[in-house]
Amino acid sequence: MHIPYNVLSPPVWATAAAVSGAALGASLVWARRGLDDRRIPLMGVMGAFIFAAQMVNFPILVIPGISGHLGGGFLLGVLLGTPLGIIVMASVLVIQACYGDGGVEALGANVFVMGILPCLLGGLTRRLWREPRVKWLAEGVSVVGGTATIVAGAAIVVLLLWCSGTIPGNISLDHALAAAMGVHLPIGIVEGVASAGIIRFILRVRPDAVWADSLPFRAGEASA
Amino acid sequence: MTTANRWTLLVGVAVSVLVGGGVSYLASSDPDGLEAVQEQLGVTPAHSGIAPPPTPFEGYRVKGLGDGFGSNAAAGVAGSLLVLGLVLGIGYVLRRGRARPATDPGATSHDP
Numbered sequence: 001m002h003i004p005y006n007v008l009s010p011p012v013w014a015t016a017a018a019v020s021g022a023a024l025g026a027s028l029v030w031a032r033r034g035l036d037d038r039r040i041p042l043m044g045v046m047g048a049f050i051f052a053a054q055m056v057n058f059p060i061l062v063i064p065g066i067s068g069h070l071g072g073g074f075l076l077g078v079l080l081g082t083p084l085g086i087i088v089m090a091s092v093l094v095i096q097a098c099y100g101d102g103g104v105e106a107l108g109a110n111v112f113v114m115g116i117l118p119c120l121l122g123g124l125t126r127r128l129w130r131e132p133r134v135k136w137l138a139e140g141v142s143v144v145g146g147t148a149t150i151v152a153g154a155a156i157v158v159l160l161l162w163c164s165g166t167i168p169g170n171i172s173l174d175h176a177l178a179a180a181m182g183v184h185l186p187i188g189i190v191e192g193v194a195s196a197g198i199i200r201f202i203l204r205v206r207p208d209a210v211w212a213d214s215l216p217f218r219a220g221e222a223s224a
Numbered sequence: 225m226t227t228a229n230r231w232t233l234l235v236g237v238a239v240s241v242l243v244g245g246g247v248s249y250l251a252s253s254d255p256d257g258l259e260a261v262q263e264q265l266g267v268t269p270a271h272s273g274i275a276p277p278p279t280p281f282e283g284y285r286v287k288g289l290g291d292g293f294g295s296n297a298a299a300g301v302a303g304s305l306l307v308l309g310l311v312l313g314i315g316y317v318l319r320r321g322r323a324r325p326a327t328d329p330g331a332t333s334h335d336p
Contacts, residue, residue, distance in 0.1 A: 001258040002258070004262075007268075034319065035315055035318045037226070041225075042236075044311045044312040045240065047308060048304040048305065048308040049239060049240045052239075052240040052248065052304045057251040057252040057254070058251070066260045067254040067256050098306075099282070099283070100276050100282045104276065154258065165270065167265055167267055168266045179264055180257075206228065209228070209229075209232065
Protein backbone atom coordinates (compact mmCIF):
# COMPACT_ATOMS: atom_id res chain seq x y z
CA MET A 1 0.00 0.00 0.00
CA HIS A 2 2.74 2.43 -1.00
CA ILE A 3 1.76 5.90 -2.17
CA PRO A 4 3.29 6.20 -5.66
CA TYR A 5 4.92 9.09 -7.47
CA ASN A 6 3.13 12.33 -8.34
CA VAL A 7 -0.18 11.87 -6.54
CA LEU A 8 0.60 14.04 -3.50
CA SER A 9 0.82 17.81 -3.79
CA PRO A 10 4.03 19.50 -2.56
CA PRO A 11 2.43 20.99 0.59
CA VAL A 12 1.01 17.58 1.52
CA TRP A 13 4.16 15.52 0.98
CA ALA A 14 6.33 18.18 2.58
CA THR A 15 4.12 18.28 5.69
CA ALA A 16 4.10 14.48 5.90
CA ALA A 17 7.87 14.42 5.48
CA ALA A 18 8.29 16.96 8.29
CA VAL A 19 6.03 15.03 10.66
CA SER A 20 7.63 11.67 9.87
CA GLY A 21 11.12 13.16 9.97
CA ALA A 22 10.43 14.57 13.43
CA ALA A 23 9.07 11.22 14.67
CA LEU A 24 12.00 9.31 13.20
CA GLY A 25 14.43 11.81 14.69
CA ALA A 26 12.79 11.50 18.10
CA SER A 27 12.96 7.70 17.81
CA LEU A 28 16.69 7.84 17.03
CA VAL A 29 17.33 10.22 19.93
CA TRP A 30 15.35 7.92 22.24
CA ALA A 31 17.28 4.87 21.03
CA ARG A 32 20.61 6.65 21.50
CA ARG A 33 20.24 6.06 25.22
CA GLY A 34 21.46 2.63 24.35
CA LEU A 35 20.40 -0.58 22.69
CA ASP A 36 20.80 -3.91 24.35
CA ASP A 37 22.95 -6.29 22.28
CA ARG A 38 20.14 -8.82 22.12
CA ARG A 39 17.76 -6.49 20.33
CA ILE A 40 19.91 -5.45 17.38
CA PRO A 41 19.94 -8.79 15.46
CA LEU A 42 16.18 -9.09 16.02
CA MET A 43 15.70 -5.60 14.55
CA GLY A 44 17.80 -6.53 11.52
CA VAL A 45 16.09 -9.81 10.72
CA MET A 46 12.60 -8.39 11.29
CA GLY A 47 13.41 -5.65 8.78
CA ALA A 48 14.75 -8.17 6.25
CA PHE A 49 11.73 -10.40 6.79
CA ILE A 50 9.22 -7.59 6.34
CA PHE A 51 10.89 -6.49 3.11
CA ALA A 52 10.62 -10.07 1.83
CA ALA A 53 7.08 -10.61 3.11
CA GLN A 54 5.83 -7.41 1.48
CA MET A 55 6.88 -8.84 -1.90
CA VAL A 56 4.34 -11.61 -1.46
CA ASN A 57 1.02 -10.25 -2.71
CA PHE A 58 -1.77 -12.61 -1.77
CA PRO A 59 -5.18 -12.64 -3.48
CA ILE A 60 -7.96 -11.48 -1.18
CA LEU A 61 -10.55 -14.02 -2.12
CA VAL A 62 -13.59 -11.93 -1.16
CA ILE A 63 -12.74 -9.29 -3.79
CA PRO A 64 -11.45 -10.96 -6.96
CA GLY A 65 -8.77 -9.11 -8.90
CA ILE A 66 -7.30 -7.34 -5.88
CA SER A 67 -4.32 -8.46 -3.86
CA GLY A 68 -2.86 -7.43 -0.53
CA HIS A 69 0.43 -7.71 1.24
CA LEU A 70 1.66 -7.64 4.81
CA GLY A 71 2.33 -4.26 6.40
CA GLY A 72 4.33 -5.36 9.40
CA GLY A 73 4.36 -2.10 11.35
CA PHE A 74 2.05 -3.35 14.06
CA LEU A 75 4.11 -6.43 14.87
CA LEU A 76 7.28 -4.32 14.88
CA GLY A 77 5.67 -2.00 17.42
CA VAL A 78 4.85 -4.95 19.68
CA LEU A 79 8.17 -6.78 19.34
CA LEU A 80 10.53 -3.79 19.35
CA GLY A 81 8.51 -0.97 20.89
CA THR A 82 7.34 2.11 19.01
CA PRO A 83 10.66 3.96 18.46
CA LEU A 84 12.69 0.96 17.26
CA GLY A 85 9.74 -0.21 15.17
CA ILE A 86 9.64 3.16 13.43
CA ILE A 87 13.39 3.00 12.73
CA VAL A 88 13.12 -0.49 11.20
CA MET A 89 10.02 0.33 9.13
CA ALA A 90 11.59 3.54 7.81
CA SER A 91 14.63 1.49 6.75
CA VAL A 92 12.42 -0.98 4.89
CA LEU A 93 10.59 1.86 3.12
CA VAL A 94 13.83 3.59 2.12
CA ILE A 95 15.11 0.42 0.43
CA GLN A 96 11.70 -0.12 -1.19
CA ALA A 97 11.83 3.41 -2.57
CA CYS A 98 15.14 2.39 -4.17
CA TYR A 99 13.14 -0.40 -5.85
CA GLY A 100 10.67 2.08 -7.31
CA ASP A 101 8.01 1.00 -4.78
CA GLY A 102 6.48 4.18 -3.40
CA GLY A 103 7.35 7.68 -4.57
CA VAL A 104 10.53 9.24 -3.22
CA GLU A 105 8.65 12.45 -2.43
CA ALA A 106 5.93 10.34 -0.75
CA LEU A 107 8.43 8.61 1.55
CA GLY A 108 7.42 10.71 4.56
CA ALA A 109 3.75 9.92 3.99
CA ASN A 110 4.52 6.23 3.55
CA VAL A 111 6.61 6.19 6.73
CA PHE A 112 3.67 7.74 8.57
CA VAL A 113 1.04 5.37 7.19
CA MET A 114 3.03 2.12 7.34
CA GLY A 115 5.48 2.97 10.14
CA ILE A 116 4.51 5.57 12.70
CA LEU A 117 0.77 4.85 12.91
CA PRO A 118 0.99 1.03 13.20
CA CYS A 119 4.11 1.15 15.39
CA LEU A 120 2.29 3.46 17.82
CA LEU A 121 -0.66 1.06 18.03
CA GLY A 122 1.69 -1.90 18.33
CA GLY A 123 3.69 -0.16 21.01
CA LEU A 124 0.51 0.41 23.02
CA THR A 125 -0.29 -3.30 22.78
CA ARG A 126 3.23 -4.32 23.80
CA ARG A 127 2.64 -4.29 27.54
CA LEU A 128 -0.35 -6.63 27.18
CA TRP A 129 1.94 -9.33 25.78
CA ARG A 130 4.16 -8.94 28.80
CA GLU A 131 1.51 -10.22 31.16
CA PRO A 132 1.15 -13.99 30.63
CA ARG A 133 -2.16 -14.19 32.48
CA VAL A 134 -3.93 -12.24 29.75
CA LYS A 135 -2.30 -13.88 26.74
CA TRP A 136 -5.65 -14.47 25.05
CA LEU A 137 -6.41 -10.78 25.47
CA ALA A 138 -3.08 -9.77 23.95
CA GLU A 139 -3.72 -12.04 20.98
CA GLY A 140 -7.25 -10.77 20.47
CA VAL A 141 -6.25 -7.12 20.76
CA SER A 142 -3.41 -7.74 18.30
CA VAL A 143 -5.69 -9.26 15.67
CA VAL A 144 -8.04 -6.28 15.98
CA GLY A 145 -5.18 -3.79 16.27
CA GLY A 146 -3.33 -5.16 13.25
CA THR A 147 -6.54 -4.96 11.24
CA ALA A 148 -7.14 -1.41 12.41
CA THR A 149 -3.67 -0.23 11.35
CA ILE A 150 -4.31 -1.24 7.73
CA VAL A 151 -7.86 0.16 7.54
CA ALA A 152 -6.86 3.41 9.27
CA GLY A 153 -3.78 3.65 7.07
CA ALA A 154 -5.93 3.37 3.95
CA ALA A 155 -8.21 6.13 5.29
CA ILE A 156 -5.22 8.40 5.91
CA VAL A 157 -3.95 7.81 2.37
CA VAL A 158 -7.35 8.89 1.03
CA LEU A 159 -7.25 12.04 3.19
CA LEU A 160 -3.76 12.84 1.86
CA LEU A 161 -4.95 12.34 -1.74
CA TRP A 162 -8.01 14.46 -0.99
CA CYS A 163 -5.89 17.29 0.40
CA SER A 164 -3.65 16.99 -2.66
CA GLY A 165 -6.62 17.40 -4.99
CA THR A 166 -5.82 14.25 -6.96
CA ILE A 167 -9.17 12.58 -6.29
CA PRO A 168 -11.61 13.72 -9.01
CA GLY A 169 -14.10 16.35 -7.88
CA ASN A 170 -17.18 14.26 -8.70
CA ILE A 171 -16.26 11.72 -6.01
CA SER A 172 -17.25 12.57 -2.46
CA LEU A 173 -14.79 12.13 0.39
CA ASP A 174 -17.23 9.77 2.10
CA HIS A 175 -17.34 7.55 -0.94
CA ALA A 176 -13.57 7.54 -1.32
CA LEU A 177 -13.06 6.70 2.35
CA ALA A 178 -15.64 3.92 2.23
CA ALA A 179 -14.08 2.42 -0.90
CA ALA A 180 -10.56 2.45 0.53
CA MET A 181 -11.52 1.13 3.94
CA GLY A 182 -13.76 -1.56 2.46
CA VAL A 183 -11.01 -2.91 0.22
CA HIS A 184 -8.49 -2.84 3.06
CA LEU A 185 -10.68 -4.60 5.63
CA PRO A 186 -9.94 -8.14 4.36
CA ILE A 187 -6.26 -7.22 3.88
CA GLY A 188 -6.26 -5.88 7.42
CA ILE A 189 -7.74 -9.06 8.87
CA VAL A 190 -4.92 -11.06 7.28
CA GLU A 191 -2.48 -8.52 8.74
CA GLY A 192 -4.02 -8.88 12.21
CA VAL A 193 -3.99 -12.69 12.24
CA ALA A 194 -0.48 -12.88 10.75
CA SER A 195 0.79 -10.28 13.25
CA ALA A 196 -0.53 -12.22 16.23
CA GLY A 197 1.00 -15.45 14.90
CA ILE A 198 4.42 -13.92 14.20
CA ILE A 199 4.48 -12.16 17.59
CA ARG A 200 3.66 -15.46 19.33
CA PHE A 201 6.46 -17.23 17.46
CA ILE A 202 9.13 -14.59 18.17
CA LEU A 203 8.07 -14.41 21.83
CA ARG A 204 8.47 -18.18 22.06
CA VAL A 205 11.98 -18.30 20.56
CA ARG A 206 13.52 -14.98 21.71
CA PRO A 207 11.62 -13.50 24.68
CA ASP A 208 14.96 -12.21 26.00
CA ALA A 209 15.48 -10.12 22.86
CA VAL A 210 11.93 -8.76 22.92
CA TRP A 211 12.01 -7.71 26.58
CA ALA A 212 15.69 -6.86 26.82
CA ASP A 213 15.09 -3.14 27.14
CA SER A 214 13.39 -2.91 30.49
CA LEU A 215 16.30 -2.97 32.93
CA PRO A 216 19.02 -1.26 30.87
CA PHE A 217 16.69 1.55 29.88
CA ARG A 218 15.60 2.23 33.44
CA ALA A 219 19.21 2.27 34.51
CA GLY A 220 20.03 4.63 31.65
CA GLU A 221 17.22 6.95 32.65
CA ALA A 222 18.38 7.06 36.24
CA SER A 223 21.93 8.00 35.30
CA ALA A 224 20.94 10.52 32.64
CA MET B 225 28.04 -12.33 19.66
CA THR B 226 25.97 -14.77 21.67
CA THR B 227 24.80 -18.09 20.24
CA ALA B 228 21.16 -16.99 20.45
CA ASN B 229 21.91 -13.85 18.43
CA ARG B 230 23.84 -15.85 15.84
CA TRP B 231 20.92 -18.26 15.46
CA THR B 232 18.45 -15.39 15.20
CA LEU B 233 20.46 -13.86 12.36
CA LEU B 234 20.96 -17.20 10.61
CA VAL B 235 17.32 -18.32 10.77
CA GLY B 236 15.97 -14.83 10.10
CA VAL B 237 18.09 -14.41 6.99
CA ALA B 238 17.23 -17.93 5.79
CA VAL B 239 13.49 -17.27 6.14
CA SER B 240 13.80 -13.88 4.44
CA VAL B 241 15.78 -15.35 1.54
CA LEU B 242 13.21 -18.13 1.18
CA VAL B 243 10.24 -15.73 1.25
CA GLY B 244 11.74 -12.82 -0.71
CA GLY B 245 13.74 -14.93 -3.13
CA GLY B 246 11.41 -17.89 -3.56
CA VAL B 247 7.81 -17.54 -2.39
CA SER B 248 7.55 -14.01 -3.79
CA TYR B 249 7.78 -15.44 -7.32
CA LEU B 250 4.34 -16.94 -6.74
CA ALA B 251 2.90 -13.60 -5.60
CA SER B 252 -0.33 -12.38 -7.13
CA SER B 253 0.23 -9.82 -9.87
CA ASP B 254 -3.19 -8.25 -9.30
CA PRO B 255 -3.12 -4.61 -8.15
CA ASP B 256 -2.81 -4.28 -4.38
CA GLY B 257 -5.51 -2.63 -2.29
CA LEU B 258 -4.27 0.91 -2.68
CA GLU B 259 -3.56 0.58 -6.42
CA ALA B 260 -7.05 -0.82 -6.95
CA VAL B 261 -8.66 2.00 -4.97
CA GLN B 262 -6.72 4.66 -6.88
CA GLU B 263 -7.79 3.08 -10.14
CA GLN B 264 -11.40 2.84 -8.99
CA LEU B 265 -11.53 6.47 -7.83
CA GLY B 266 -9.68 7.73 -10.89
CA VAL B 267 -6.80 9.30 -8.99
CA THR B 268 -4.83 11.28 -11.51
CA PRO B 269 -1.15 12.02 -11.08
CA ALA B 270 -1.69 15.77 -11.28
CA HIS B 271 1.51 16.83 -9.64
CA SER B 272 3.83 15.49 -12.25
CA GLY B 273 7.47 16.24 -12.51
CA ILE B 274 9.14 14.02 -9.97
CA ALA B 275 10.88 11.11 -11.69
CA PRO B 276 12.05 7.95 -9.98
CA PRO B 277 15.81 7.87 -9.47
CA PRO B 278 17.64 5.33 -11.61
CA THR B 279 17.77 1.95 -9.90
CA PRO B 280 18.98 -1.51 -10.89
CA PHE B 281 15.98 -3.05 -9.09
CA GLU B 282 13.00 -1.38 -10.80
CA GLY B 283 9.79 -3.31 -10.05
CA TYR B 284 11.58 -5.94 -7.93
CA ARG B 285 13.47 -7.23 -10.97
CA VAL B 286 17.19 -6.94 -11.65
CA LYS B 287 17.82 -4.79 -14.69
CA GLY B 288 19.20 -6.96 -17.49
CA LEU B 289 18.12 -10.26 -15.95
CA GLY B 290 14.65 -10.21 -17.49
CA ASP B 291 11.40 -11.11 -15.76
CA GLY B 292 12.02 -14.67 -14.65
CA PHE B 293 12.50 -16.45 -11.35
CA GLY B 294 16.20 -15.59 -11.07
CA SER B 295 15.64 -11.88 -11.57
CA ASN B 296 12.91 -11.76 -8.93
CA ALA B 297 14.94 -13.92 -6.54
CA ALA B 298 18.08 -11.81 -6.89
CA ALA B 299 16.15 -8.57 -6.37
CA GLY B 300 14.32 -10.01 -3.35
CA VAL B 301 17.43 -11.40 -1.68
CA ALA B 302 19.39 -8.20 -2.38
CA GLY B 303 16.61 -6.07 -0.89
CA SER B 304 16.35 -8.16 2.28
CA LEU B 305 20.11 -8.04 2.77
CA LEU B 306 20.17 -4.27 2.13
CA VAL B 307 17.53 -3.77 4.84
CA LEU B 308 19.41 -6.12 7.17
CA GLY B 309 22.66 -4.21 6.64
CA LEU B 310 21.02 -0.81 7.05
CA VAL B 311 19.20 -1.76 10.27
CA LEU B 312 22.20 -3.56 11.81
CA GLY B 313 24.35 -0.55 10.95
CA ILE B 314 21.94 1.83 12.66
CA GLY B 315 21.59 -0.59 15.59
CA TYR B 316 25.30 -0.93 16.26
CA VAL B 317 25.85 2.83 16.00
CA LEU B 318 23.07 3.33 18.56
CA ARG B 319 24.52 0.64 20.82
CA ARG B 320 27.92 2.29 20.91
CA GLY B 321 26.29 5.51 22.06
CA ARG B 322 25.63 3.96 25.45
CA ALA B 323 28.00 1.10 25.85
CA ARG B 324 31.33 2.43 24.63
CA PRO B 325 33.14 2.15 27.97
CA ALA B 326 31.86 -1.37 28.53
CA THR B 327 32.30 -2.91 25.09
CA ASP B 328 35.73 -4.13 24.22
CA PRO B 329 36.11 -5.90 20.89
CA GLY B 330 35.10 -9.49 21.45
CA ALA B 331 33.14 -8.83 24.58
CA THR B 332 29.91 -10.80 24.48
CA SER B 333 28.47 -10.23 27.90
CA HIS B 334 26.37 -7.32 29.03
CA ASP B 335 25.07 -5.93 32.25
CA PRO B 336 22.09 -7.85 33.63
